[in-house]
Amino acid sequence: MMSAIVVQPAAPGGGRRVMVGSVALGLAHDDRDLIEFLRRAGLEDAEGLVLGDSPLIEWRGGGPHQYEAEAGREGPQGKG
Template sequence: MAAEIVVHRLSPTGGRRVTVGHAILGLAHSDRDVIEFLRRAGLDDADQLVLGDSPLIHWRGGRAHEYEAA
């Protein structure tokens, strides 16, 4: 997958938008959600990318793996 994978900043109500390129995959409330979105997008090794803190995933506007609003 050549497109950039981005987990965006927390929404005010919790969760983070996940995009690949310009496509919005969904609003994740856990790593499990991110993994499922990436699997649906065709990444078979999505769990290794997310849980292994791959540099291919860009976590923006907050710490990686945090999904709850303050």
């Protein structure tokens, strides 16, 4: 069984870090990137996964399909 999949909040420059457990899979800039990272991590049928409605994926700091930081939102270092 695969560990929890966490999609972190968007970085100030865009993209969201994708984690499986404590392993970073990469920085996803769109759903295609996320699906490819999950496929490479061994998730069978990653393309058939409904990203926004899957109990396998925890979206932090923004909803599914959002890969750009919100305008005016401060990044992790306190910089906008």
